[in-house]
Amino acid sequence: MSAQRRSWAEKLCPDAKSALFALFPYDAGPETGNLSRYARGADYHAVAGRALNCFVLQVQPYYPANRFVVLTDDSPLPEAFGACLCGAGRLGDNGLIFDGAHGSFVFIGAVLTDLALPPTPGGRGCLHCGACRRACPTGALGADGTVDPSRCLSALTQQGGELPPAAAAAVAAAPRIWGCDVCSEACPLNRGAAPSPNPAFTENRILSLAPGDLEGLTRRQFQERYPERAFTWRGPAPLRRNLALQQEKEQNDANP
Ligand code: SF4
């Protein structure tokens, strides 16, 4: 962890000694849709946050002098690496954590604590088969397992404002308007991944959005129409832009 991340962790939990990691399987299957598979069910920030807060409520009475801080996504911890170190799964060359049953279709939540806990064994590596790197449409995956966020469609589709020309061209040709999934779907460790047992992620899903679903909505109206959804945090503007880029490309391809 960088000095900046250590100081962020120290602010959240002074004298932190341990981190607990939990995986939340989210996938319901490979149906077609223009939203990433992670964003089709309930927003994991809310689901994982509630589950981990419930966990803390149960353990806190046994350790009244200790602090437990729940972290979901907005975290100083290197989540995938940490989850790998504690034995929750293996780390892939695409930067994702894989568990034995659900592949990389898992969210990570963490609890940072000043309670000293013994480490659990872990750290199995991925197959290093390179399928994720070969499949990535934008060359965002480095040979050393790093992901370049300026090229990764998962980051670009969520970026606000006007995109630079190269990024706009990549989003226009992307398989999704939010997120990506290409490297996950190419990975052999994800073959036969078991569906999530959590109805928050498998019921009441939204697979795709069309222009009419976003038309005329302010940011607040958008978030009210789709409460607790991971694709709403940036408002409707990036989704509208991504849909427009993809439609324009489709038209240009049809009438060269
Ligand atoms: S596709 Fe191969 S190299 Fe990439 S994460 Fe999966 S097993 Fe590892």
Ligand code: SF4
């Ligand atoms: S999410 Fe998509 S763009 Fe990002 S590294 Fe994976 S395949 Fe490449």
